[in-house]
Amino acid sequence: MNHAFRKACQTDLVDIIRLLADDDIGQGREVVADPVDRRYQTAFDAIDADKNQLLAVAMDQKHHVVGCLQVSFIPGLSRTGTWRGQIESVRIARQARGSGLGTEFIEWAIETCRARGCKIVQLTSDKSRAGSIRFYEKLGFAASHEGLKLSL
Amino acid sequence: MNHAFRKACQTDLVDIIRLLADDDIGQGREVVADPVDRRYQTAFDAIDADKNQLLAVAMDQKHHVVGCLQVSFIPGLSRTGTWRGQIESVRIARQARGSGLGTEFIEWAIETCRARGCKIVQLTSDKSRAGSIRFYEKLGFAASHEGLKLSL
Numbered sequence: 001m002n003h004a005f006r007k008a009c010q011t012d013l014v015d016i017i018r019l020l021a022d023d024d025i026g027q028g029r030e031v032v033a034d035p036v037d038r039r040y041q042t043a044f045d046a047i048d049a050d051k052n053q054l055l056a057v058a059m060d061q062k063h064h065v066v067g068c069l070q071v072s073f074i075p076g077l078s079r080t081g082t083w084r085g086q087i088e089s090v091r092i093a094r095q096a097r098g099s100g101l102g103t104e105f106i107e108w109a110i111e112t113c114r115a116r117g118c119k120i121v122q123l124t125s126d127k128s129r130a131g132s133i134r135f136y137e138k139l140g141f142a143a144s145h146e147g148l149k150l151s152l
Numbered sequence: 153m154n155h156a157f158r159k160a161c162q163t164d165l166v167d168i169i170r171l172l173a174d175d176d177i178g179q180g181r182e183v184v185a186d187p188v189d190r191r192y193q194t195a196f197d198a199i200d201a202d203k204n205q206l207l208a209v210a211m212d213q214k215h216h217v218v219g220c221l222q223v224s225f226i227p228g229l230s231r232t233g234t235w236r237g238q239i240e241s242v243r244i245a246r247q248a249r250g251s252g253l254g255t256e257f258i259e260w261a262i263e264t265c266r267a268r269g270c271k272i273v274q275l276t277s278d279k280s281r282a283g284s285i286r287f288y289e290k291l292g293f294a295a296s297h298e299g300l301k302l303s304l
Contacts, residue, residue: 020230029231043233050204053227074224075205078172078241079181081195086238089230114304121304124276124297136300145276145299148288152266152273 003101005108008055008068013044015065016057019091025126054112058092058105066093067105073116085113087123106139124149155253157260160207160220165196167217168209171243177278206264210244210257218245219257225268237265239275258291276301 008016014034021030031037047053047070058067069090075083087109092102113121124147125132133143160168166186173182183189199205199222210219221242227235239261244254265273276299277284285295 016229031232037232039233040229043227043229043235046227046235047229050227052202052204055229070228072224072226074238074240075195075198075202076222076241077168077192077195077199077207080183080189081191083195083198086226088226089228110302110304119304121302122276122300124274124299126297133298133300139302141300141302143298143300145278145301146285146295147276147297147299148274148285148293148295149297150262150273150291150293152262152271 002061002099003066003104004059005056005105006059008057010044012057012065012068013040016055016068019065019068019093020089022094023091025128056109056112058096058101060096066096067091067101069105069109071109071112073113073118079119082119083117085109085116085118085121087121090123102135103139106136110139154213154251155218155256156211157208157257158211160209162196164209164217164220165192168207168220171217171220171245172241174246175243177280208261208264210248210253212248218248219243219253221257221261223261223264225265225270231271234271235269237261237268237270237273239273242275254287255291258288262291 013036017030017036017040018032021032047055052073054071056069056071057065060066070088072086072088073083074086110121125136137143165188169182169188169192170184173184199207204225206223208221209217212218222240224238224240225235226238262273277288289295
């Protein structure tokens with residue numbers, strides 16, 4: 001194990017935004033600047049203030065941020081009151097892809113969900129990301145649902 | 153408009169559980185009892201205590217609960233700090249299906265997301281629910297993503 005995973009802190013924010021932007025689908029949607037665009041700071045503060053949100057980073061041996069993801073812990077009534085863990089905004093730095101980091105990071109996220117009492121872990125992946133979908137299926141996820149999105 | 157929509161309260165809980173159970177997929181997963189199984193009460197309290205969760209009911213003209221859904225408001229960094237509204241556990245009472253209630257209820261949920269500043273509304277639907285998926289597509293949702301689930 002060459003990576004460490006932890007809750008993100010304020011000083012990680014620039015690196016996380018850079019990861020979000022360095023993505024084939026995401027690159028046109030993000031604004032990379034230092035200091036960060038204030039909308040990211042507002043969002044970071046909202047995530048940080050919500051005990052049911054966990055923004056996490058992966059670090060390499062030099063303590064550089066090489067991955068990020070967000071887990072939302074969602075209480076629900078169905079299935080006799082089951083909590084769900086939802087994983088969103090997973091990014092792995094280009095230079096770290098293919099190293100097994102993604103697998104370790106998602107397994108860490110799943111264990112974090114289990115430790116919080118979740119009985120389901122869920123996520124959606126753009127259908128154009130065929131490699132990502134295969135990656136999650138190898139980790140045990142079933143593509144049983146349609147992921148429907150509406151932009152407002 | 154023959155229906156009213158509002159945040160669920162404690163006294164709605166029995167009716168909501170009955171709706172969750174009266175579903176082809178959900179029926180084997182729920183426990184209908186009065187008083188309710190304590191796991192539902194614990195889950196209701198967790199939802200009610202979280203300002204980013206909205207459990208809602210639809211009522212008919214006689215003030216009977218004929219529908220339920222849950223909206224999770226999820227802060228995120230991606231797309232310059234976009235909030236998402238996520239709809240889950242949508243159920244419409246059998247006697248109210250085909251009345252247009254589902255459309256009104258989802259449109260109300262979408263407007264609630266918009267009022268909270270969400271830029272995306274998302275949900276997943278079991279691929280075996282072909283009618284539900286067409287229903288959401290008619291409302292403007294795009295089935296652009298795979299919905300992946302892992303049971304713990």
